[in-house]
Amino acid sequence: MHNVLLPRRRFLALGAASLGGTLLAGCDRLSGAPDFQEFLASAEWLTYRIQRLLGGGHALAREFTASDVSPVFKVNGTGMPEGEEYAALRVGNFADWRLRVDGLVAKPLDLSLADLRNLPQRTQITRHDCVEGWSAIGKWQGVPLASVLARAALLPAARFAVFHCADVLEQTLDGTGQYYESIDLIDAFHPQTILAHSLDDAPLTIGHGAPLRLRVERQLGYKHAKYVMRIEITDRLDSFGRGKGGYWEDRGYEWYAGI
Ligand SMILES: Nc1nc2c(c(=O)[nH]1)N[C@H]1C(S)=C(S)[C@@H](COP(=O)(O)O)O[C@H]1N2
């Protein structure tokens, strides 16, 4: 049965249980874009649709209490970015660091840490889940990404926020070993999506991503970009890295890493 050209609205109205393989396979033909086909054929697409369309779009990740905070929060991936630029910023205690916000925005921004601390703040105690099989609960403080993006004034074509990081996790000749990540605007404007400058009431350590890292609480650990230097608003992801929307995505992980 390849009954695939269901009207889109009817298709979306189907419950998760009815989304069988036949439908998915057929649905591929709705788009000629190879990435889109791959995405639709994946289990990732199911998670994305379930969270986005079956009511979870605004759901909050669970928050915990102070007594739940893990005594030790593991450092994973890069623990210290290499390179003179980051070293100079670190030595100056990040006084000269600026977060650049540009791309499809009407007002590009350059924000210092003081600027970010003067914006509205949010504190949240959440559980970080890494695909490698460990979790930790931490208290994060920072600026809702929504307030930063509101100040930058997104242009109508905006679809994704791309986070450019200071660290190179893999040395490659073409530069695609630079860490980066991306999220859609639903997650970008979600109330628990923050640019965190503090963990457990102290400024971020270098290991945890100083001076600023993303928290995107409904997704897995690798989406939480550390050492964020620049946020670029874009309408497409295929022009970054190897085109899959993130460092680990370029190496086979899912782009929508819903928990
Ligand atoms: N820039 C950058 N961000 C990164 C990583 C990294 O190596 N570089 N590792 C990711 C992974 S896999 C995880 S689990 C978390 C780890 O964050 P932590 O070191 O604060 O525990 O950061 C994510 N963000």
Ligand SMILES: [Mo]
């Ligand atoms: Mo991770």
